[in-house]
Amino acid sequence: MVHRLSKAERHLALSQLLYTDPFATDDMLAKKFCVSIQTIRLDRMRLGIPELRERTKHVAELAHAKIRSLSGKEIVGEVLELELGQYAVSSLTVDEEMVAEKSQVLRGDFIYSQANSLAVALIDADIVLTGSARIRYRRPVYLKEKIVARAVLARKKTNKYLVKVVSKVGAEEVFVGKFIVVAR
Numbered sequence: 001m002v003h004r005l006s007k008a009e010r011h012l013a014l015s016q017l018l019y020t021d022p023f024a025t026d027d028m029l030a031k032k033f034c035v036s037i038q039t040i041r042l043d044r045m046r047l048g049i050p051e052l053r054e055r056t057k058h059v060a061e062l063a064h065a066k067i068r069s070l071s072g073k074e075i076v077g078e079v080l081e082l083e084l085g086q087y088a089v090s091s092l093t094v095d096e097e098m099v100a101e102k103s104q105v106l107r108g109d110f111i112y113s114q115a116n117s118l119a120v121a122l123i124d125a126d127i128v129l130t131g132s133a134r135i136r137y138r139r140p141v142y143l144k145e146k147i148v149a150r151a152v153l154a155r156k157k158t159n160k161y162l163v164k165v166v167s168k169v170g171a172e173e174v175f176v177g178k179f180i181v182v183a184r
Contacts (some may be wrong), residue, residue, distance in 0.1 A: 112133075
């Protein structure tokens with residue numbers, strides 16, 4: 001038998017959970033707390049917690065504020081996490097404008113641009129340029145799929161940085177890139 005929390009306990013637990021994981025959906029929360037989605041929505045409203053789209057936008061704005069090397073319009077995808085000089089995470093949902101009309105496969109320039117812009121954004125400098133890239137496409141990405149790219153600073157030597165980017169759809173790797181970026 002599942003122990004249900006009181007309303008006050010649920011509100012406290014909901015606030016704490018959304019503070020640590022702002023990307024949790026109402027559906028996930030409803031299952032976790034054994035209540036309806038509508039109850040979760042009402043709880044969020046009472047607590048002044050915005051819906052997922054607004055929470056995601058807020059997290060992205062905080063990450064964008066840290067970036068010196070690119071403006072928000074230059075980043076391909078939505079930055080979800082950023083620790084300058086350490087790692088960065090972004091997501092990109094494939095829409096109809098990004099795919100080849102006949103095959104519905106994501107064009108390679110989008111997946112490369114997401115990875116490259118994330119690698120550049122990771123470096124804490126005013127001017128960062130891509131010196132070289134070694135890339136591998138692992139499998140095609142299709143319309144409506146969501147790509148999550150994670151960039152990690154692997155090595156730094158004076159003003160040159162080696163950044164590894166792994167892009168996944170779900171748990172499946174779809175792209176790997178090693179970028180040498182130079183800060184000026």
